[in-house]
Amino acid sequence: MTEEGALEAPTSPRSETQIMWTISQFARRFGISRSTLLYYDSIGVLAPSARTSAGYRVYDDHDVARMERIDLYRRAGLPLAGIRSILDSEGDSALRDALELRLREIDAEFRGLAMQQRVTLDLLGKSAEAAEERRLDKQGWVAILRASGMDEGDMHRWHVEFERLAPEAHQGFLVSLGINPAEVARIRASSREAGDQPHAGPEPV
Amino acid sequence: MTEEGALEAPTSPRSETQIMWTISQFARRFGISRSTLLYYDSIGVLAPSARTSAGYRVYDDHDVARMERIDLYRRAGLPLAGIRSILDSEGDSALRDALELRLREIDAEFRGLAMQQRVTLDLLGKSAEAAEERRLDKQGWVAILRASGMDEGDMHRWHVEFERLAPEAHQGFLVSLGINPAEVARIRASSREAGDQPHAGPEPV
DNA sequence: CTTGACTCGTCTACCGCTTCACGGTTGAAG
DNA sequence: CTTCAACCGTGAAGCGGTAGACGAGTCAAG
Incomplete structure (x- = not known):
């Protein structure tokens, strides 16, 4: 850079908003490689706000804010092209x-x-x-619940509350146990009934 | 192909082992594209056994057998380079x-x-x-278990039994709730201790 | 012999980078 | 003033696995 001296080390700010970074400093700050930043620039995801007279990229705090959003969306798995259009669009x-x-x-x-x-x-x-190591079946769950002190009535109440508070998850959970669709439907129906007007039903897990 | 008539439609076999396919027939049979077979040929994963005088690729049942293994390993997610060396190696x-x-x-x-x-x-x-629709988080499970009459002690006993009867599933379950690895490790350790020598521990779900 | 459906090999693109090559700039030391 | 290392720039190629386009050759049927 030249005598206008815009570039400062991030550790020694002189004026409050004039903190700027070279591409390598910026990369280290975000734990990515210089190449990645070059690539982001080339596809228009993150173009640094300025260049020095020698053509060096200069990143400022505006770029930091944009990069933080890029990093966040990347951790959600969004594609870079999508990230670009999101950042360039108005609302959310x-x-x-x-x-x-x-x-x-x-x-x-x-x-x-x-x-x-x-x-x-x-x-x-x-x-x-x-x-079996990583999936429990119906018997396994019954055994665990019973061993921790639940009886059949407790388990029925558990189904009823499960159905009431998270019906979708209840469905998914039963399916994940390998229970066939007909029985899943039966258990859920029985749990819904019992949730409306409490009466005893024979439903251990 | 020429008058030796090696190529036959797969639906009309004349002699028992002389069934052969063109590249596109072969691709359709396995539900993949011609480009994919060209690529497999180029990297040596699946080179057709023969060519016609015009240079057309001819796939026979030997190639079918190899392709079936390739397809199987691909469905396990193995990389093509690995598949090639597996197919070319001796034992299993x-x-x-x-x-x-x-x-x-x-x-x-x-x-x-x-x-x-x-x-x-x-x-x-x-x-x-x-x-999400089909996944409960930690708070959801706590709410359901509490609503069905379990208190913190019951939940702790539940963890202990879960760890004792199905440690792998316990791990998988906690991870599926989105609990971070450190806390998962903490809960499991606490459950194991309590399983060995019963003493109270503050572990709701 | 023409038509139309096939095939050929080669090339390009996709994703999100990484690596390489080659050359210019900068800042400090001698 | 020279030299050196460390930085910076651009551009191209490569990864894996697949899809598609291209012009040209081939085949079977009419």
Whole structure:
């Protein structure tokens, strides 16, 4: 840089808003590589506010704020192209739309990973044992709940509250236990009834 | 192809082992694109056994068998380079090693996805509510267990029994609630201690 | 012999970077 | 003033796995 001396080390600010960084300092600050910043500049995600007379990139606190949002959205898994349009758009509707979409993508990726895990475990011949390691079945849950002092009435109340407070999660939970759809529907229906007008029902987990 | 007539439609086999496919038929059979097969050929994962005099690729049932293994390993998420060396190696130790490694990778990817999900939900402001449709967070579970009549002591006993009867599932369950690894470790340690020598511990879910 | 459906090999693009190559700038030391 | 190291710039290529476009060759049927 030249004698206008705009560039300062971030550790020694002279005037309150005139703190600026070179590309490498900026990269270290965010734990990313210089190349990544060059790439972000090239695709228009983050173009530094200024250049020195020699053409060096100069990042200021405005760029810091933008980079913090980029980092956050990246940790949500949003694509850089999407991040750019979100940052360049006005309201937060673009952001919300992108996040809702991302949520559905994550769900799909979870399912894809689970499939890969099953195939892998099958190939290893571990299907029976290892699958048990990380998933409880109905009997397992009953055993745990019983061992911690719950009786059948407690378990029924648990279903009722589960259905009342989080019906979607209740469904997902029962399915995850490998219970067949018909019985899932039966348990949920019975839990809903009991939630409306309390009467005894035979539903251990 | 020429008058030796090696190529037949897969639906009309004349001699028992002389069934052969063009690249596009082969691609359709496995639900992949021609480009993919060209790529597999170029990197040596699947080179068709023969060519016609005009240079057309000819896939036979030997190639079908190889492709079926490729497809299987791909569904486990193994990289193509790894698949090639597995197919070209002798025993099944290379396969087992690759699968064990893949299992650990899948685990890491699950955790990464879970982090992305949490960031996304936080950004959507949904963190306080019942997380996603089919996943409960810690507060949700506490609420349900409390509503069904469990107090903190019951919940602690529940953790202890969970840890004792199904430690792997306990780990998986806590992670699925989005609890950070350090706290997961703390809860499990506390549950193990209490399982050995019963003393009171402050661990609601 | 023409038509139309196939095939060929090669090239480009996607994602989010990383690495390399080559050269200019800067600041400090000798 | 020279030299050196450390920085900076641009541009291109590469990763994996797939999709698609291109012009040209090939095949079977009419």
